[in-house]
Amino acid sequence: MIPPKPDARPEKVSLWRYLRLFRDDILSAQPAKLYRAWMAEFRTPFFRSYLVNDPALLKEVLKTRPESFPKSERIGEGLRPLLGRSVFLTNGETWKRQRRIIDPSFEGGRLRDTFPAMLAAGRAAADRLRPGVRDIEPETSHAAADVIFRTLFSIPIEHRIATETFDQFREHQRSQPILNLAAFVPLPRWMPRFHNRRTRATARAIRALITTLTQARSAEIAAGTAPDDLATKIMTTDDPVTGTPFTTDEMVDQVAIFFLAGHETSASGLAWALYLLAIHPETQGRCAAEARAFMANPEFANLSALRHTREVFRETLRLYPPVPMMVRETIQGEVFRNREVPKGAQVVLSPWHLHRHTRLWDNPDGFDPDRFATENGRTCLRDAYIPFSSGARVCPGAGFAMVEGPLLLATLLARWQFAPVPDETPVPVAHLTVRARRGIHLNITPRQDGAGGDAPGLR
Template sequence: MTPPKPASRPDKVSLLRYLRLFRADILSAQPARLYRAWMAEFRTPFFRSYLCNDPALVDLVLKARPADFPKSTRINEGLRPLLGNSVFVTNGAVWQRQRRIIDPAFEGGRLRDTFPAMLAAGRAAVARLAPGVTEIEGHTSHAAADVIFRTLFSIPIEHAVARAVFDQFRDYQRTQPILNLAAFVPLPRWMPRFHRRRTLRTARAIRALIEQLTATRMAEIAAGTAPDDLATKIMTTADPVTGDRFDTAEMVDQVAIFFLAGHETSASALAWALYLLATHPQAQERVAAEAAAFAADPSFGALSKLRFTRDVFREALRLYPPVPMMVRETTEPERFRDRDVAPGAQVVLSPWHLHRHERIWDTPDAFDPDRWSREETRACAREAYMPFSAGPRVCTGAGFAMVEGPLLLAQIVAAFRLQAEGPPPVPVAHLTVRARDGIRLRLTPRPPG
C-alpha cells in the first residue's frame, strides 16, 4: 500500500483561510503544486516567503552561503519560553560558540560510549509493550525520552525528575507552541508575544526540572563523582576559542533543545517506521531476520548487521521527516531563479516536499527501503535528502539518531510481529510530523529463537 499523505489545499485561498489551515496542520495548508515546483512565492501583507525545492538553491542557503541566510526568528518565537537562547534558535557568533562546545560530545567515539544506554532503553521499551492493539506513538515517545535521559544524565525515565519532565513536555506539546502570533506578523522586540498561559506554565515547569538536574550535575562534577555521560562531557568542555564553559543557565537552554530535538524527532521517526513495517510484511520479516542476528551479538560493532533496518529507518525519515520545514531569512538582495528577493524575505526549505518531489525521486510516495542500495538514489540523497538539515547547521545529533533509530526498531521487531489496525493514520505537523489520531498497531509476540 502507498503510505498515507495529507490532502493538499486548493491552489488559491484567502489569507484568512490559509491561516486557519496552517493552524490546523502545516502540511495540509500547502498546495499540491509544491510537490513539483522548483520554487514558489507566497505573499502576505506582512512578509514574502519563498519555498525552495531547487537543489541548487537549497545548497546555496544551507551550504554555500549559510551566514547570509540565518535562521528566521519567526518560527522560533513560539518556542523561546522553553528553549531560551539554545543552539536551535541562535545565529552568528553565539551559535558558533555553542556548537564548538556541544559538537565534541557527539563525535563518533562518543557514540560507542552511549550505545549501552541506548540498548538498555530499547530493552525497557520492549518490556513495556504488551500483546494486543496499542497506540504506538505514546510508546515511541516514552522510549526516545528514556534514551535521552540515560545518555545525557545516566538516569532512566522512571527517575522522578525524568518522568516529570516527560509528563510536562507532553502537556507542553498540546498547547501548540509554534503557532504564535509572531510567526505570522512581524512584531517589535518590546511587544508581548501573547503565548498561551499553558505554554508558559509548562515551559517554566520543564526548565525548573532541567535546572535541578543540571545543578546536581554541576555539583557532582565539582566533587569528582559525575558519571561520564553526555551532560558531563558538554559541561566540562571549554570553548577552544574563548576558554569559556556553559554555566547552569546556558546548560538549561541546551538540555531543553536536546530533549525537544532528540526525543520528539526520534519518537516521530520510530513510530512511522513501525507503521511502515506493519503495512509491508515482507520488509518487516527482513528486519526481523537482521534483528535476530543482531540479538545473538548485541554489540556496537554488530550494528553493521542492521543494514536493511537502517535503510528502513532512512526511508521513514524520507517519507515522514520529523521536522517538515525549516525557515531562513535573507539579509541582502538575492536573485532566485530569475526573481528578485528582497532582504528580510522568508526562505522556506521543506524536507517534506523535497523528499517527495516528483521531478527528483522515482515513485516518491512509495515505501521502498531498497532504493537506498540503488545507484540512482545516490544523487537524490545528495541533492534532496535532509532530515537533519545540511551544511554547518546540520543537526549535531544526526549520527546519534542513526544509531538509536535502527537499534530500537530492531529490538521491537525482534520481539513482536506488527499489524496495522483501523484506518490509516493522517500525518499532521506542529512540532514534528505525527499522526492526527495516533498510530494503532496490533502486536503479536514472536516465538523465541
Template sequence: MIRPPKPTARPDKVSLWRYVRLFRQDILSAQPARLYRAWMAEFRTPFFRSFMVNQPELLDLVLKQRPMDFPKSGRVSEGLKPLLGNSVFLTNGETWARQRRIIDPAFEGGRLRDTFPAMLAAAQAASARLAPGETEIEAQTSHAAADVIFRTLFSIPIEHEIAAKVFSQFRSYQRSQPILNVAAFVPLPRWMPRLHSRTTKATARAIRALITQLTDQRMQAIKAGTAPDDLATKIITTADPETGQRFDTAEMVDQVAIFFLAGHETSASALAWALYLLALAPEVQNRAAAEARAFAADPSFANLSKLRFTRDVFREALRLYPPVPMMVREASNDETFRDRDVPKGSQIVLSPWHLHRHTRLWDKPDDFDPDRYGTENGKACLRSAYMPFSTGPRVCTGAGFAMVEGPVLLASLLRDWQFTPVKGREPVPVAHLTVRARDGIWLNLSRRDAAPAS
C-alpha cells in the same frame, strides 16, 4: 509497493486568513499540491514575502555555500523561546558558533560508542514494556525516545522521578501547539508580549525548572568528582577552544531543553512511522526482523553494520515522514533566485516534506521502498534531495546519534514483536512541532516466534 497516507493538499489559491486557519490545523495540508513539483514558489502576505526552495542547487547555496547569509528566521523561534531560550537551535552568528564548538565534541563518533550501552538498555526496556493487543504506538515510541535521552544525557532511566516529570510536562507542552504563535505571521516589536498560551508558558517553566534541578545536581557532582561520564558531563566540562568559556547553568538548561525537544520528539515521530510502514509491508518487516535476530546474538556497537536493511527502513521513514517538515531561513541581503528578486528580509522556506516527495527528483516518491537506496536514483537523491536533519554547517548535531538510536530501537522491538495495522484506523499525518498522526498510530502487537534467524 506500499503507498502510505499523505495529507490532502489545499486549493492552489486561498486568502491569507484561510491559509492561517489551515496552518493552525496542520502545516502540511495548508500547502498546495504544486509544491511537490516546483523548484521554487513565492508566497506574499501583507507582512512579509516567503520563498519555498526545492531546487537542489538553491538548497546547496542556502545551506552549504553561504549559510551565514541565510540565518535562522526569528519567526519560527517566537513560539519556542519560552522553552528553548537561547539554545543552539535558535541562535545565529557567533553565539551559535560558540555553542556548536562546545556541543559538537560530545556527539563525535567515539562518544557515540560510549553512549551505545545506554541506548541498547533503553531499547530493551521499551520492548519489555509492550503488551499484546491494540496499542497506540506513538505513546510507546515517545516513552522509548525520552528514555534514551535521559539515559545518555544524565545516566538516569525514564522511571527516575525528575525524568518522569519532564516527560509528563512535555506532553502537555506539545498539546499547547507552541509554534502557532501570532508573531510567526505578524511582525511584532520586541517590547510587545508574544501572547503565548497559558499552558505553553506554564509547562515551559515547569520543564526548565526540572532541567535546572538536574543540571545543578550534575555540576555539583562534577565538582565533587563523582559525575558519570555521560553527555551532560562531557558538555558541561568542555571549554570553547577559542575563548576558554564553558556553559553556565542557564546556558546548559537551554541546550538540554533542545536536546530533549529535538532528540526525543523527532526520534519518537520517526520510530512510530517506521513501525507503521513495516506493519503495512509484512515481507519488509520480516526481513528487518531477521536482521534484528542476527544482531541480537551480539548486540554491540561494532556489529551495527548487521542492521543495514533496518537502517534503510528507518531512513525511508525519515524520507516519507520527516519529523521536522519545514525549516525557515531569512535572507540577510537582496538576492536573486531563478531570475527572481528575493528582497532582504524574505523568508526562505526549506521543506524536507516536499523535497523528499518531489516528483522531479525521486522515483515513485510516495511509495515506501527501503531498497531504493541501492538504486542510482536513490543514491543521487541521498546526496542532493534528502535532509531530515538539515545539512551543511547547521546540520543537526545529533544526526549521527539518531541514525544509531533509530535502527537499534527498531531492532529491539522487531526481535520480540510483530506489528500489523488496526483496521479502520489509518493514521492521518499532521505537523505542528513534528510530523505526527492526528489521532495517533494504532497497531496490533503480537509476540514474534523467538526461533533463531535462518
C-alpha cells in the same frame, strides 16, 4: 501499498483562510503543485516567503553561504519559552560558540560510549509492550525519552525528575501551536509574544526540572563523582576560542533542545517506521531476522548487521521527516531563479516536499528502502535528502539518531510483531514534529516466526 499523506488544499484560497489552515496544520495547508515546483512565492501583508526545492538553491542556502541565511526569528518566537537561546534558535557568533562546545560530544567515539544506554532503553521499551491494539506513538515517545535521559544524565525514565519532565513535555506539546502570532505579524521587541498560559506554565516547569538536574550535575563534577555521560562531557568542555564552558543557564537551554530534538524527532521517526513495517510485512520479516541475529550478540561493533533496518529508518525519514519545514531569513536582497528576493524574506526549506518531489525522486510517495542503492536514490540522497538539515547547521545529533533509530527498531522487532488495524489509517500532521492526527494504532503480538522464543542475549 502507498503510505498515507495529507490531502493537499485547493490551489486557490483566500489569504486568511490559508493562514488559518497553516496554523492548524502546515502539511494539509499546502497545494499539490509544491511537490513539483522548484520554487514558490507566498505574500502576506507583512513579509514574503519563498519555498525552495531546487537542489542548487538548497546548496546555496545551506552549504555555500549559510551565514547569509540565518535562522528565522519569526519561527523561533513560538519555541522560545521552552528553548530560550538554545543552539537551535541562535545565529552568528553565539551559535558558533555553542556548536564548538556541543559538537565534540557527538563525535563518532562518543557514540560507542552511549550505545549501552541506548540498548538498555530499547530493552526496557520491549519489556513495556503488551499484546493487543495499541497507539504506538506514546510507546515510542516513552522509549526515545528514556534514551535521552540515560545518555544525557545516566538516569532511566522511571527516575522522578525524568518522569515529571516527560509528563510536562506531553502537556507542552498539546498547548504549543506550530506557529506563534509573531510568525505572521512583526511585533516590537517590547510587545508580549502571546504565548498561551499552558505553554508558558509547562515551559517553566520543564526548565525548572532541567535546572535541578543540571545544578546537581555541576555539584557532582565539582566533587569528582560525575558519570561519564553526555551532560558531563558538554559541561566540562571549554570553548576552544574563548576558554569558557556553558553556564548553568546556558546548559538548561541546550538540554531543552536535546530533549525536544533528541526525543520528539526520534519518537516520530520510530512510530512511522513501525507503521510502515506493519503495512509491509515482508520488509518487517527481513528486519526482524536482522534484529534477532543482532540481539543474540548486541554489540556496537555489530550494528552494521542491521543494514536493511537502517535503510528502513532512512526511508522513513524521507517519507515522514520529523521536522517538515525549516525557515531561514535573507539578510540582504537575493536573486533566486531570476526572481528578486527582498531583504527580510522567509526562505522555507521543506524536507516534506523535497523528499516527495515528483521531478527528483523515482516513485516519490512509495515506500522503498532499497531505493538508496539505485542511481536515482544515491543522487537524491546527496542533493535532496535533508531530514537533519545540511551544511554548517546540520543537526549535531544526526549520527546519534542514525544509531538510535535502527537499534530501537531491532530491540522491538526481535520480540514483537506489528500489524495494521483495519480502518485505522494514520493521517500525518505537523505539530512540533510530524505526528498522526489520531495516533498510530497497531496490533502487537509476540513474535513467533522462524526463531521461536527469545534469542540468547535478548535479556
